[in-house]
Amino acid sequence: MADLKCTIAGIESINPFWLASAPPTDKYINVVRAFEAGWGGVVWKTLGEDPPVINVSSRYGAHKDQKGSMIGINNIELISDRPLEQNLAEIRQVRQEWPDRVIIGSMMAQVEESSWKELAIKIAAAGVNGIELNLGCPHGMCERGMGSSIGQVPEMIEETTRWVREATNLPVFTKLTPNITNILWAAEAAKRGGAHAVSLINTVNSIVSVDLDVMAPNPVVGGKGSHGGYCGPAVKPIALNMVAEIARNADTQNLQISAIGGIETWRDAAEFIALGADGLQVCTAAMLYGFRIVDDMIDGLSNFMDEKGYQSITDFKGLATRNTVDWNALDMNFDTKAVIDPDSCIECGRCYIACEDTSHQAISFDVEADGTRVFTVVEDECVGCNLCAMICPVPDCIAMVPVENDLPYLAWPDHPKNPIKAAE
Ligand SMILES: Cc1cc2nc3c(=O)[nH]c(=O)nc-3n(C[C@H](O)[C@H](O)[C@H](O)COP(=O)(O)O)c2cc1C
Ligand code: SF4
Ligand code: SF4
Numbered sequence: 001m002a003d004l005k006c007t008i009a010g011i012e013s014i015n016p017f018w019l020a021s022a023p024p025t026d027k028y029i030n031v032v033r034a035f036e037a038g039w040g041g042v043v044w045k046t047l048g049e050d051p052p053v054i055n056v057s058s059r060y061g062a063h064k065d066q067k068g069s070m071i072g073i074n075n076i077e078l079i080s081d082r083p084l085e086q087n088l089a090e091i092r093q094v095r096q097e098w099p100d101r102v103i104i105g106s107m108m109a110q111v112e113e114s115s116w117k118e119l120a121i122k123i124a125a126a127g128v129n130g131i132e133l134n135l136g137c138p139h140g141m142c143e144r145g146m147g148s149s150i151g152q153v154p155e156m157i158e159e160t161t162r163w164v165r166e167a168t169n170l171p172v173f174t175k176l177t178p179n180i181t182n183i184l185w186a187a188e189a190a191k192r193g194g195a196h197a198v199s200l201i202n203t204v205n206s207i208v209s210v211d212l213d214v215m216a217p218n219p220v221v222g223g224k225g226s227h228g229g230y231c232g233p234a235v236k237p238i239a240l241n242m243v244a245e246i247a248r249n250a251d252t253q254n255l256q257i258s259a260i261g262g263i264e265t266w267r268d269a270a271e272f273i274a275l276g277a278d279g280l281q282v283c284t285a286a287m288l289y290g291f292r293i294v295d296d297m298i299d300g301l302s303n304f305m306d307e308k309g310y311q312s313i314t315d316f317k318g319l320a321t322r323n324t325v326d327w328n329a330l331d332m333n334f335d336t337k338a339v340i341d342p343d344s345c346i347e348c349g350r351c352y353i354a355c356e357d358t359s360h361q362a363i364s365f366d367v368e369a370d371g372t373r374v375f376t377v378v379e380d381e382c383v384g385c386n387l388c389a390m391i392c393p394v395p396d397c398i399a400m401v402p403v404e405n406d407l408p409y410l411a412w413p414d415h416p417k418n419p420i421k422a423a424e
Contacts, residue, residue: 002305003312004298006040008279009171009196009256011129013040013102016269016301016313017294020199020260020281021046021106021132021175024291026080028090032097037291038298041102043173043199043281046079046134047087049109049119053078053140061208061218061228072234073284074208076219076226078140079108084119088126095127104173106132107164108146116160117167124168131170132258133160135186136177136202138229151177151202154189161193173258175199176242178235183242187252197256198246199281201239203229232284236262240275247276247321264293266300273313274320332415333407336384336400338362338377344397347373351388351398359387 004015018041019025019034026045034042055078063072080087091103105123109115120131135157137147150156161174174190176183178201190198205227207217217225239261246252259277263269264285272280285293310316340351340363352375355363362381366374377388389398412418 002302002310004302004305006279006313008258009130009173011041011102011171013279014100015040015294015298016273016277016279017297018042018102018104018258018279018281019286020283021104021134022283022287023077024283024286027082027087028094031090031094031103034286034291035094035098035101038294039101039291041104041129041279043104043106043132044080044087044091044128046106046108046137047084047119047123048079048107048146049115050084052081052083055081056221058219058221061225063208063230063232063234070232070288072206072208072230072232073287074203074206074228074230076139076221076228079134079137084122088122091123091126091128102129104128104130104132106134106175108134108137108141108150111145111150111156111160113163116163120164120167124170128170130173130196131164131168132173132175132199133164134175134202135160136175136179138177138179138203138205139226148177148179148202151175151186152180154185157186157189158193161190161195165194171196173197173199175202175260177202178238178242178261179205183245184249184252187246187249187255191252191255195255197258197278198252199258199260200242200246201235201261203231204235204238206230231261232288233262233264233268236268240271243272243277244275244321244324247318248324253321263297264289266297266304269297269301270304270316271320273317275324276318276321278317328412330411331409332412333405333410335403335405337379337382337403338384338386338388339399339401340375340377340388341397341399342374344394345375346394346397347375348393349373349375350391350393351375354387354391359383359385363388 006016021043025042031042059077061074065071105128109119135151141147142149164172174195176186209218211220243259256278258279259272260281263282352363352365360381362378364376392398
């Protein structure tokens with residue numbers, strides 16, 4: 001059976017599944033339940049200086065798909081609202097009881113060197129395996145000069161990372177905000193500051209919905225709402241891209257990556273690892289389905305690895321990174337066409353409407369004498385956009401088939417229609 005052990009920033013974990021810093025990791029009882037369920041580690045809910053923050057009621061908003069399933073949530077919660085010493089005492093206790101599990105202390109402080117260093121030293125003394133800097137909270141804390149207000153300024157990312165590096169010998173994870181133009185600026189700054197790893201993503205600025213009776217964004221607090229931090233399956237594409245950017249950038253590719261953002265299944269986990277993640281963190285999926293969801297993730301990931309012959313996570317870590325390129329490196333001579341399987345088609349016509357109205361009028365629609373509706377791809381018109389295959393409700397009914405054209409690889413910089421090339 002595949003070995004799910006992993007090492008990130010020099011920290012060994014029995015599996016790559018850690019709970020991200022959030023309510024599931026806010027106290028002893030939750031963390032112990034998580035470890036009993038099989039999670040390899042936790043990033044403790046962000047600790048700050050006393051006095052503890054005060055949270056509002058309510059705190060979470062939902063974004064649902066048309067069937068009512070939650071595809072994302074947002075929150076306007078702050079960091080831990082319990083006294084620092086209480087959290088540290090509980091960390092010490094879990095540390096003693098669960099020596100084989102990873103505990104990372106998440107922290108944030110006022111932008112003062114002494115504040116960061118003193119807090120980091122206290123957290124380190126509680127017996128954590130590493131420290132994560134929360135530079136991403138996009139609500140509440142940033143209005144106090146912390147969270148994303150640090151994470152959006154590369155110089156401040158570098159500085160706070162360096163302060164914590166200087167204060168302790170522990171591995172430092174700098175947690176990045178996605179609310180930034182270019183994630184590489186943040187990752188490069190973390191690296192300059194001496195981060196052993198980057199954790200990403202924190203939550204995305206959002207208003208998930210508006211209460212049309214109250215006329216305020218959800219969650220509504222006494223008739224008013226605020227923007228919150230968005231997470232869950234809906235943010236996975238943003239997180240995958242940012243992880244890939246860091247993993248394939250020459251200056252940051254040696255940074256270890258603790259990937260976060262919409263991980264709900266073993267497949268999500270495998271995709272992040274394939275794009276370069278060394279470890280994984282999960283928040284929303286555990287909040288929506290409970291801690292036992294890690295069973296499915298562990299089983300699924302090890303089955304996948306067994307099937308593919310990967311004995312350890314490092315065997316497939318980053319294998320998709322090399323195939324993640326800039327647009328300019330794509331082969332302009334590659335061609336693919338849609339092919340409809342008439343036997344599995346249920347004649348719903350969705351492919352026809354989509355291609356007719358919004359794509360390339362490449363699907364013909366005929367009615368036979370017996371009333372059967374026949375949908376056929378007009379090969380010459382099809383540009384291989386994938387739309388029909390994506391919307392067809394019958395799995396594998398529309399296949400995208402590469403066209404054998406014997407043309408050589410040709411990228412845009414060398415294409416004769418590129419005006420710059422033509423001018424040469
Ligand atoms: C209710 C809630 C509270 C959170 N609190 C924190 C926090 O205190 N510190 C932190 O670094 N991230 C916090 N996060 C962000 C998560 O750690 C994580 O980065 C984000 O939710 C993306 O992962 P997911 O899609 O698996 O939820 C919080 C998220 C939620 C939903
Ligand atoms: S792949 Fe795109 S262009 Fe081709 S038939 Fe489907 S929708 Fe039309
Ligand atoms: S969308 Fe799929 S099932 Fe519906 S008509 Fe097109 S090929 Fe047939």
